[in-house]
Amino acid sequence: MSFAALLKTRPVGDSFASGVNDDEHAAVADSGDVANADGGLPVVWHVIVDIPFLDGPFRRTRLSLDEASEALSKRVERATVVERVLRALRSISDADDWQVTISWKGVRAERDGESYERLEQELRAAGFDDGDFEIRVEYARSWGML
Structure with a gap:
């Protein structure tokens, strides 16, 4: 070989x-x-599903009441989409060992060994698009560096 x-x-x-x-x-x-x-x-696939919040930081200053209300409404709508993506991940994947991190940028769900092709296909079939999630894949060989 x-x-x-x-x-x-x-x-x-x-x-x-x-x-x-x-x-x-x-x-x-x-x-x-x-x-x-x-x-x-042996190759270990590490699947990362990023679900971003809206662009920009959550903290904003000097807003009018209407602007603040509108900004919060957009955040709530986006949080609903994030929740739907997480529920879809739960229904697609049989595994319980997802590691989820919530930050000001969004939500990240990570797991080793998940079929990333199937995840992407099923999330798209569930009605989600490119702005709703991003799947990245990292890999490592258990036998170490070359």
């Missing part, structure tokens, strides 16, 4: 970044079991 073949990590569609495209690898990409596709090298 070549060194380049050992480095292939991420499925893209039904093929791997190294250009391998056969039924065995497509089945592995669909199942999410990428560790076996890498020649037995």
